[in-house]
Amino acid sequence: MTAINTEQIKKLRELTGAGVLDAKRTLEEFNGDFDKALAILKEKGMKAAEKKAERVAKQGLIETYVHGGGKLGVMVEVNCETDFVAALAEFRELVHNIALQIAATKPEYVSVEDIAPAVIEEKKKMFTEAALAEGKPAHIVEKIVNGKLEAYYKEACLLRQPFIRDDQQTIQDLIQATIAKVGENIVVKRFVRYELGA
């Protein structure tokens, strides 16, 4: 039996969201080979997520936007509760605006919740070290770090971004406004953005 490293288990959980036992058993199955265990847990996690997704909102719209004659492309899925709302002009306009936003601003995530905890920890560490290196007093470092973290979220997370066509609104505001108009929950489920040769 290979001795399983607790650091490996922790890392696997961060990367896949697997339980402690599941991560440990998979590592043991592959004699401590981290990359193999990671690939298997990811595949399992993907299947579990697919099952859960069936229970939530199933209606909505998949929209694409291609720019520059095929040099840039965006695809986004936005869910609502009924076919009826999916066909409304207000909903379609929202989805189109979100596609344009993604093309223009290159977000990495839908929401802050989609950032892996390890990534946030890494950012915090980086911002803290930078603040200390600049000689900031310890009692205001936390405040500085939180400010930089918020700025990072505003750039990386679609829902936190200011809307390109009206920077007084965030995309979250835009969605909430549409929810109020159509009377149904609306969720940006996922998006992807390709740049040619990038």
Place this chain on the structure above:
Amino acid sequence: MTAINTEQIKKLRELTGAGVLDAKRTLEEFNGDFDKALAILKEKGMKAAEKKAERVAKQGLIETYVHGGGKLGVMVEVNCETDFVAALAEFRELVHNIALQIAATKPEYVSVEDIAPAVIEEKKKMFTEAALAEGKPAHIVEKIVNGKLEAYYKEACLLRQPFIRDDQQTIQDLIQATIAKVGENIVVKRFVRYELGA
């Protein structure tokens, strides 16, 4: 001398991208046996494509295809070497056909090389256990496992799939025929496929 059917020449050219003379001579060489001529021309095309495969392909096209009024979406990036080829009808038709293929057949990977080794090992293990459980003799288990693995690749990998509009060709064949026509390396870089609520 066998009379060579112009329909056969046309079909061979479509399937392999070979020139008229090349298609005609190969058919004559095999006394009009279409399948043999096809196999030889495919092999020739493969070798020519391999030579081009090392060339950098950074131009091309990002194409999207949306079906069912927003219920299914596909985005694909296909690279070629120059802007000039990216604008050719032959290249654009290829990219469009690939997008339709992905929409229809739901591949998981571009090529076999994109499957994580751990996933292939897991499949092998599963197929082996199934064959042994069925009481297959040990000396043919490997053969059965390889057969099942090939079947899995044909389903999961875009390049191995039979083309939906002509199942005599794989997508790889279709790409090679286009490479022969346009004279540049062509690579499917990445794709993504969304199904509403899935």
